[in-house]
Amino acid sequence: MKTNTKTTGRRHTAKAARLPRCPTGIQGLDEITGGGLPRGRPTLVCGGAGCGKTLLAAEFLVRGAAQFDEPGVLMAFEETEKELEANVASLGFDLEGLVRRKKMVVDHVHIERSESTQSGGYDLEGIFVRLGHSIDSIGAKRVVLDTLEVLFANLPDEAVLRGELRRLFRWLKAKGVTAVITAERGPGSLTRHGLEEYVSDCVIVLDHRVSDQVATRHLRVVKYRGAMHGTNEFPFLIGADGISVLPITSLSLNHQVSRERIATGIPRLDKMLGGRGFFRGSSILLTGTAGTGKTIISCNFGHAAARRGERVLYFSFEESPNQIIRNMHSIGLRLEPMVKRGLLRFHSARPSLYGLEMHLATMFKEIAEFRPQVVIVDPITSLMDLGTVSEGKGMVTRLIDYLKATQVTTLFTSLTQGGHPLQQSEGGMSSLMDSWLLLEDFEGNGERNRVFYVLKARGMGHSNQIREFLISDHGIDIVDAYIGASGVLTGSARAAQGALEKAAALAGQQEAAQLKREVERKRGALERQISGLRSDYESEALELRRIAEQVGTRTLLLSTERAESGRLRQADIKLGSGMPIKSKAGRRLP
Amino acid sequence: MRSCDLVLAIPTVVRPLPKPVRTIIGTLSDTARMLVGSDLRPAETTP
Known part of the structure; x- marks a missing residue:
């Protein structure tokens, strides 16, 4: 099972790689188509009048010749060489220079119904010969046919024409050139004459819409056989340096980030x-x-x-x-x-x-x-x-x-x-x-x-x-x-609130100062009281000491007096302590 | 303009002079149309 999916996956990628691309050099278009138009195959570009078909085709050729070294042939059915040169010169392309350097051939096919008459059957071998000669003369890799539908308007017998166009596209494929065929958009179908039946490898639709009085051009790849492509409608511009398609969805979210x-x-x-x-x-x-x-x-x-x-x-x-x-x-x-x-x-x-x-x-x-x-x-x-x-x-x-x-x-x-x-x-x-x-x-x-x-x-x-x-x-x-509490205050309200706060702070300070003074006063009173008490105590203690001294002196006096009188009275003579004392005591006896 | 520039379909007959240039596309099997197209016979001869 695992190997099976692996092989199908490989086959898929191999198929995508096998289809070579031909880069258009048009900013954004190569991104949408995954590298360019299918190489060696015809691509149909269709759209209404003035949406930039011819310009897209011309830019594909000019950029191919100038940037990718792939010479190109422009076969124009509507505009002459001079007109084309002037048109693309306004976008900064030097068509004349490329023609001179044999990088490009511009071939205007003049066809006017009023000047021609049909008489019997015909084929378009003339186009084949002219195109073949142009391609071979410069070794062209790219071909633009702008606009083939002119043929439908100017040549009789549509059945013959269709058969010849089918042959033409087969022939272009066989030549191996990458071709761009432009066609006018028709009502209800991609092109007015159903060219999409013959050119079915890649179809690009251009559109020019006006909304809110502002016109925007859009490009959409309707079909790209055998390849992944962006299917959305992409806005595009014709600026001072050609067409630029602005893909919206091709941008990814993996950019570098900075910590700075x-x-x-x-x-x-x-x-x-x-x-x-x-x-x-x-x-x-x-x-x-x-x-x-x-x-x-x-x-x-x-x-x-x-x-x-x-x-x-x-x-x-x-x-x-x-x-x-x-x-x-x-x-x-x-x-x-x-x-x-x-x-x-x-x-x-x-x-x-x-x-x-x-x-x-x-x-x-x-x-x-x-x-x-x-x-x-x-x-x-x-x-x-x-x-x-x-x-x-x-x-x-x-x-x-x-x-x-x-x-x-x-x-x-x-x-x-x-x-x-x-x-x-x-x-x-x-x-x-x-x-x-x-x-x-x-x-x-x-x-x-x-x-x-x-x-x-x-x-x-x-x-x-x-x-x-x-x-x-x-x-x-x-x-x-x-x-x-009342919300956010700004401006003068904030200033007023600031003043209020300042006043409140000042009042608080004053109150504190008063309290301090009160405490100071109380402390003073207390201290005075303490010192009074202390002096009281000290005087009493002094008195006490004096009395104690007096008492002490008196006791001493008394004791010395008693001792003296005792000694006089021989009161201290202890009984039985010695005879001589006893004899002394006898002296007390009268 | 060169005459060969006018050749697109094969066969084509180009009548460069007198002006205007005329081309006749096809095998010329429709003789009447060929003659009218090349101004060899005026278009409004037979109704």
């Missing part, structure tokens, strides 16, 4: 974030209603980064660079020197200038060019208003993934429309963010005060306190808001 922390430019905020600021490469969201100071905090952040010598790219969608510089000057933040030194770059554009995808592509391009360490988007919400919620989220996801992959710290500001900001978390955008700071207005006492707090900060300890921040001539000052 970067300061925010507001020391007190750093302290709230565990003392060291944000992680490098993290995404930070700053939400608040109008006038809560989002731009000021962003500029502080950018300024701090630029002062560290990092490059900062500031995307502004509401203010012009000069306006930001002037406004920041009023709070003592000088951004102009940073701009002059090339550390700070502004990119200002009105959100409604072009669609979401174009904005994203421009941002990617700017980021790739400037290689910033810090990117600020102010505000992201005006961009997200351009598309639907899911489009907006998709865009932010791609932007964040792209920036995280390159270790860029990103600060997004988001304008909320009143109400509780938590309830409208920008279509789930907040879940993509690593840190979230919330700015709020507090109204009361006839004034508005700004407070802010850290709602989340992934991977670091952070303060849970609401802080008030003041904007003055010398920048941002963060002070503790008074938080008491």
Whole structure:
């Protein structure tokens, strides 16, 4: 069983590897198709008018010739060589140079129904001969037929034509060239004349849709025989350097992370974030209603980064660079020197200038060019208003993934429309963010005060306190808001509360001093009492001693007197102690 | 424009002059259409 699965697995991978790809060089398209178009097979590119079929085909050829050393033949049925050259030159491709260097052949097939008549049976051997000659003359590996359907409009006898086209595609396969065939999209089917019947190895559908007056182009790989491919609809752009497809789903979540922390430019905020600021490469969201100071905090952040010598790219969608510089000057933040030194770059554009995808592509391009360490988007919400919620989220996801992959710290500001900001978390955008700071207005006492707090900060300890921040001539000052039983007090209420507290403290001090004096007095009284008692005691003790002395003297006197009288009376003579004494005693007898 | 640039289908007869250029595609088996297409006979002769 185990060996069985193993072999099927190997067979599967072997099959995928066996199908060689032909890289288009078009940004994003190779990612979706897993390396490019099927090599040696025809690919059908279909879509409505003006969705970029010819351009995609031309870019495939030009990039093939210029980047992959694969010469190509462009057989054009609609546009002449001159027209094609001009068209692709506007996108920075030098078609003429490639033709001169024998890397490309452009063959315009002129066909006009009004000029031709059919008389009897025919075949399309002429195309085969011309194409074969062009391919052989430069050793072409790639062929583009743009647009074959012109034949249907201009040649009679559709049955013959279909048979010949079938033969043509077989012939191209046999030649081993990678071909791109463009076709107009028809109602209810992929192409107007059912070309998908013949070209069935790879089918790409282009689409140009307008929603909310903004047009977005989409690309979808409908079919890719024998290979895995992205089946979603991917937005694509025709920019100054060709087509770029922006795959949403091909991005993965395995970017490097950094432990390095970067300061925010507001020391007190750093302290709230565990003392060291944000992680490098993290995404930070700053939400608040109008006038809560989002731009000021962003500029502080950018300024701090630029002062560290990092490059900062500031995307502004509401203010012009000069306006930001002037406004920041009023709070003592000088951004102009940073701009002059090339550390700070502004990119200002009105959100409604072009669609979401174009904005994203421009941002990617700017980021790739400037290689910033810090990117600020102010505000992201005006961009997200351009598309639907899911489009907006998709865009932010791609932007964040792209920036995280390159270790860029990103600060997004988001304008909320009143109400509780938590309830409208920008279509789930907040879940993509690593840190979230919330700015709020507090109204009361006839004034508005700004407070802010850290709602989340992934991977670091952070303060849970609401802080008030003041904007003055010398920048941002963060002070503790008074938080008491009656809620959060800010502004003058906080000042009043401070005064109240001070008065209370003063009263307490006074009371303590009074108490101290009282105690002092009591101690004095006590001491006086003690000394009185002591002197009483001492005098009594003195008296006692005097009496004792008197008593002692008297006793001594008495005893000596008694002894004397005794001696006189011979009272001490003990009976039987000796005869001589007895004889002496006899003397007492008269 | 070279005459050979106009050749796509085989066989094709090209009449470069007088202008405008005319091409006749096919084996020329339909003589009437061939003659009309090459302006050798005006188109509105027979109703």
